[in-house]
Amino acid sequence: xxxxxxxxxxxxxxxxxxxxxxxxxxxxxxxxxxxxxxxxxxxxxxxxxxxxxxxxxxxxxxxxxxxxxxxxxxxxxxxxxxxxxxxxxxxxxxxxxxxxxxxxxxxxxxxxxxxxxxxxxxxxxxxxxxxxxxxxxxxxxxxxxxxxxxxxxxxxxxxxxxxxxxxxxxxxxxxxxxxxxxxxxxxxxxxxxxxxxxxxxxxxxxxxxxxxxxxxxxxxxxxxxxxxxxxxxxxxxxxxxxxxxxxxxxxxxxxxxxxxxxxxxxxxxxxxxxxxxxxx
Amino acid sequence: xxxxxxxxxxxxxxxxxxxxxxxxxxxxxxxxxxxxxxxxxxxxxxxxxxxxxxxxxxxxxxxxxxxxxxxxxxxxxxxxxxxxxxxxxxxxxxxxxxxxxxxxxxxxxxxxxxxxxxxxxxxxxxxxxxxxxxxxxxxxxxxxxxxxxxxxxxxxxxxxxxxxxxxxxxxxxxxxxxxxxxxxxxxxxxxxxxxxxxxxxxxxxxxxxxxxxxxxxxxxxxxxxxxxxxxxxxxxxxxxxxxxxxxxxxxxxxxxxxxxxxxxxxxxxxxxxxxxxxxx
Numbered sequence: 175x176x177x178x179x180x181x182x183x184x185x186x187x188x189x190x191x192x193x194x195x196x197x198x199x200x201x202x203x204x205x206x207x208x209x210x211x212x213x214x215x216x217x218x219x220x221x222x223x224x225x226x227x228x229x230x231x232x233x234x235x236x237x238x239x240x241x242x243x244x245x246x247x248x249x250x251x252x253x254x255x256x257x258x259x260x261x262x263x264x265x266x267x268x269x270x271x272x273x274x275x276x277x278x279x280x281x282x283x284x285x286x287x288x289x290x291x292x293x294x295x296x297x298x299x300x301x302x303x304x305x306x307x308x309x310x311x312x313x314x315x316x317x318x319x320x321x322x323x324x325x326x327x328x329x330x331x332x333x334x335x336x337x338x339x340x341x342x343x344x345x346x347x348x349x350x351x352x353x354x355x356x357x358x359x360x361x362x363x364x365x366x367x368x369x370x371x372x373x374x375x376x377x378x379x380x381x382x383x384x385x386x387x388x389x390x391x392x393x394x395x396x397x398x399x400x401x402x403x404x405x406x407x408x409x410x411x412x413x414x415x416x417x418x419x420x421x422x423x424x425x426x427x428x429x430x431x432x433x434x435x436x437x438x439x440x441x442x443x444x445x446x447x448x449x450x451x452x453x454x
Numbered sequence: 455x456x457x458x459x460x461x462x463x464x465x466x467x468x469x470x471x472x473x474x475x476x477x478x479x480x481x482x483x484x485x486x487x488x489x490x491x492x493x494x495x496x497x498x499x500x501x502x503x504x505x506x507x508x509x510x511x512x513x514x515x516x517x518x519x520x521x522x523x524x525x526x527x528x529x530x531x532x533x534x535x536x537x538x539x540x541x542x543x544x545x546x547x548x549x550x551x552x553x554x555x556x557x558x559x560x561x562x563x564x565x566x567x568x569x570x571x572x573x574x575x576x577x578x579x580x581x582x583x584x585x586x587x588x589x590x591x592x593x594x595x596x597x598x599x600x601x602x603x604x605x606x607x608x609x610x611x612x613x614x615x616x617x618x619x620x621x622x623x624x625x626x627x628x629x630x631x632x633x634x635x636x637x638x639x640x641x642x643x644x645x646x647x648x649x650x651x652x653x654x655x656x657x658x659x660x661x662x663x664x665x666x667x668x669x670x671x672x673x674x675x676x677x678x679x680x681x682x683x684x685x686x687x688x689x690x691x692x693x694x695x696x697x698x699x700x701x702x703x704x705x706x707x708x709x710x711x712x713x714x715x716x717x718x719x720x721x722x723x724x725x726x727x728x729x730x731x732x733x734x
Contacts, residue, residue, distance in 0.1 A: 181619060185619070185621070192472075276613070276703065277617050278563050278564040278565055278566060278613055278617060279561065279562065279563050279564070279583075279613065279614050279617035279618055280561075280562045280563075280564060281559065281560075281561055281562075281618070282559070282560045282561075282562060283558050283559050283560075284558040284559070284560060285558055286558060303559075307618055308617075308618055308619050311591075311618055311619040311620055311621070312619045333556070333558055333559065334559050337557050337558060337559035337588075338559055338561070338587055338588060338591055339461060339465070339588050339591040339592045340591055341465070341591070423556065
């Protein structure tokens, strides 16, 4: 596995791979790789000739009071894990490489970026779409794999990639969970022992929603309220939102149907966790 | 010359051209081609193996009270003119092709988009950068040629192309003028006979600025005021702005130097004209 640290070198690699006719698969990450990321790398490895994993803690998707400074970073460990999962090229640019001094461009997806998490993290998805647009033009992948755990993010990136004719097929990798149901997340490391013991309530609540739906309940409001009650009665978590939306368009749903996503965000102490289920 | 009307066909062409190793040059236009556009096509023809001219009256760069509806359209004449100047492929998509129903993405260049013309035409440059980003990803040109007459536009596109790693070299084609100095523009057709007779005052004023600079004047404010006085005393035009900025970064200049651009916008009746000179 090669490690590439400059945009110029990555572009040169992409050009060479394109001229060979190689199918390139990209897995964008912020590092701190866990089993969730590794599952995405394995998916890319099964679909592409060459797998590029980017590791870039993107400052523009963090709010001023968020955890950019303390976000976990360990490139050596990430490189070993990525290679083990099938990564061929690790692209790990510096902030200065990605955002030179006069950088001024923002890629914004209207409406979809401003609801759910976007309503509470202003500018977050602009940071995501801008850096992903850059990664797509630098790496020129045929496919890119994102986790369904960040369900709003992947829907927004699908929209952006299609709108800007980037020609990248977006693959959604299923959420990988701990044995007790907690979605794998680099931010789980922030949880205290007590918070960690309570955090699986999010998945239990979402599974309860799924069970209600499978039992015939179609009223989105009732299901959302059941999720809220489950989290609030079973934990000290502070819910930020629970919502029922279309998993592709993110439009609010009054009536549940296949493709509906029940998504939530909640704080355990200072740690913000998100999760979702998509109904079938 | 071939005429391509769908994004899918243009992308297929671009892929084929890339795999042949052809150097593609793009000249984006809104049609109503005049000698200014033709000069850009000739420049592209001299630099590229294959010249693509896009003709697309882009609705998102017009304000609600602007001239989108009455902007001149004549694809047959444009095709004949473009072919005569060296165009190989005319790309003329419909609005629905470029902006399908769920389209939601905006490419925005901060700061540079909000001054000069941008201060008076909110959203205009977002429309320009979004459509040009799409044209670049659809056509995948190595070079793209824009007129220096739209000096702010070309500076913003250079910034956007570099920021999003689009790999397109932006070429500035010199402003083409009528015999009396009026910059060629599709909007000159809106001028009444009286307005048309007065309109060359803009170029005379800019040439006066250049003469002051060449005579040793470096005070930008003095030169801007001299331009204002020249336009106001010699015509009925209503000036919107006169400014001295860096022609690459668009930063305001207090002191003139090589690369400074004196830019202005003025109304003759309801017709808004722009022009600029870059100092050497």
